Amino acid sequence: MEALAAGSAQGYHRAMNLDFSDSNPELAELYPEHLGVVGARFDAALERVGASHAVVFSGSQRMSFLDDRTYPFRPNPHFLSFAPLTRHPLSYIVYTPGETPVLLYYQPHDYWHAAPTEPGGYWGSHFDIRIVHEVDEIARHLPAERHKCVLLGEIEDPSHAFDIERTNPESLLNILHFSRGRKTGYELACLRLASRRAVLGHRAAEERFRAGDSEFDIHRAYCAATRLTGSELPYDNIIALNHNGATLHYTNLELSPPGVLRSFLIDAGAQVHGYAADITRTYSYEDPQFAALIARMDALQLEIVRHVSAGMDYRQLHLSTHRLLAQLLVDVELASGNVDTLIATGVTTAFFPHGLGHLLGLQVHDVGGHMENDSGARIDPPSGHPFLRLTRMLEEDMVLTVEPGLYVIDMLLRRLRGSDGESHVNWKRVEELRPYGGIRIEDNVRVLHGGSENLTRDAFAELH
Ligand code: GLY
Ligand code: MN
Ligand code: MN
Numbered sequence: 001m002e003a004l005a006a007g008s009a010q011g012y013h014r015a016m017n018l019d020f021s022d023s024n025p026e027l028a029e030l031y032p033e034h035l036g037v038v039g040a041r042f043d044a045a046l047e048r049v050g051a052s053h054a055v056v057f058s059g060s061q062r063m064s065f066l067d068d069r070t071y072p073f074r075p076n077p078h079f080l081s082f083a084p085l086t087r088h089p090l091s092y093i094v095y096t097p098g099e100t101p102v103l104l105y106y107q108p109h110d111y112w113h114a115a116p117t118e119p120g121g122y123w124g125s126h127f128d129i130r131i132v133h134e135v136d137e138i139a140r141h142l143p144a145e146r147h148k149c150v151l152l153g154e155i156e157d158p159s160h161a162f163d164i165e166r167t168n169p170e171s172l173l174n175i176l177h178f179s180r181g182r183k184t185g186y187e188l189a190c191l192r193l194a195s196r197r198a199v200l201g202h203r204a205a206e207e208r209f210r211a212g213d214s215e216f217d218i219h220r221a222y223c224a225a226t227r228l229t230g231s232e233l234p235y236d237n238i239i240a241l242n243h244n245g246a247t248l249h250y251t252n253l254e255l256s257p258p259g260v261l262r263s264f265l266i267d268a269g270a271q272v273h274g275y276a277a278d279i280t281r282t283y284s285y286e287d288p289q290f291a292a293l294i295a296r297m298d299a300l301q302l303e304i305v306r307h308v309s310a311g312m313d314y315r316q317l318h319l320s321t322h323r324l325l326a327q328l329l330v331d332v333e334l335a336s337g338n339v340d341t342l343i344a345t346g347v348t349t350a351f352f353p354h355g356l357g358h359l360l361g362l363q364v365h366d367v368g369g370h371m372e373n374d375s376g377a378r379i380d381p382p383s384g385h386p387f388l389r390l391t392r393m394l395e396e397d398m399v400l401t402v403e404p405g406l407y408v409i410d411m412l413l414r415r416l417r418g419s420d421g422e423s424h425v426n427w428k429r430v431e432e433l434r435p436y437g438g439i440r441i442e443d444n445v446r447v448l449h450g451g452s453e454n455l456t457r458d459a460f461a462e463l464h
Contacts, residue, residue, distance in 0.1 A: 245437025
């Protein structure tokens with residue numbers, strides 16, 4: 001177990017079930033079933049394209065232009081779906097239906113960098129592991145009949161394809177991407193752990209905000225509490241004080257605190273074995289009016305989460321959010337008019353210009369959010385809402401985010417000037433709100449029949 005027991009630096013770590021290692025007994029119990037599900041998906045996918053073997057490449061290390069420096073390694077999510085091998089460039093999994101998958105585990109003789117450690121953990125005994133020290137050794141472990149193989153992964157250097165010609169066939173990927181929408185028990189356990197890990201950081205970050213730290217120092221406290229470096233985070237932390245919260249993907253991390261503290265928007269995640277959390281909270285420093293607005297947005301967000309259940313159309317949830325937001329804008333005197341008018345004139349979109357949420361898993365914006373089925377048919381976002389990343393009917397064990405927002409984004413509000421929306425906006429109230437930036441509340445939610453499991457709120461409740 002990693003050093004996340006009670007009494008550690010931030011004082012937030014509890015002796016609770018926070019074993020992020022690959023000897024976690026709960027994950028060990030759940031993993032065999034997961035691997036079976038992944039195998040069954042590959043069986044169907046290979047059958048569709050008439051291939052006998054899937055060769056899944058982890059990826060290669062990218063180099064900076066004219067430099068000997070590498071970019072952070074981001075593994076192929078299809079590789080990660082088999083096993084928690086997050087730091088393993090140039091490794092391959094060979095999957096053949098009915099056989100134990102072969103793992104070509106690249107462990108170079110390298111005294112400059114740390115090579116991958118000996119394979120093991122709860123996943124190790126489920127593979128026929130062959131350690132290779134040179135890339136050239138890989139060829140002889142691959143199926144001899146290369147024409148019966150498909151290769152999945154990003155091939156930047158053709159020599160890494162080992163003469164396999166069929167790479168990433170779309171009709172095969174459609175099966176894998178559509179089915180990844182529903183999570184296995186093992187994946188749900190990883191996602192719960194990722195939420196808890198992120199919440200450790202969120203708690204530490206809120207404390208540093210209240211103590212008056214800069215964005216940079218809040219970020220450092222977040223990384224320390226989650227035990228993740230910046231490049232291990234599933235996306236760049238959004239740590240935004242005051243008006244910076246109005247920039248949706250603000251990642252500048254100012255070194256000095258602002259002269260006056262008003263607000264704090266933090267959108268920050270964590271990952272466990274490649275599975276991501278994606279959580280946003282917004283805090284008022286000491287302004288009761290802004291605190292009340294946050295409370296209204298929190299209630300709105302919970303109202304939307306209450307409607308998450310299997311069989312629900314996520315597009316409807318997004319459109320319902322605009323209706324609730326329109327009423328909220330009227331209630332807090334940021335706008336006037338009826339709900340339909342505020343939506344039709346683009347007022348709600350100016351205050352809330354992004355989608356309600358997205359699928360979550362091995363990728364923060366997990367694949368397949370627009371897929372109608374596993375044949376590649378697409379469900380487009382509703383007209384006027386191009387940024388909605390999830391348009392599917394919800395199914396049990398999907399995990400998604402619910403992240404409504406309300407911001408003062410001058411670029412968008414300016415576009416209302418001269419339009420039918422202009423007279424519906426209370427520009428004086430907008431001026432008052434501008435220095436606070438914006439509000440977003442984002443939870444990670446598992447879909448159930450007749451309801452949902454809120455991974456994020458559960459984690460905050462456990463780590464009170
Ligand atoms: N953190 C990116 C997002 O919320 O989608
Ligand atoms: Mn987020
Ligand atoms: Mn998100």
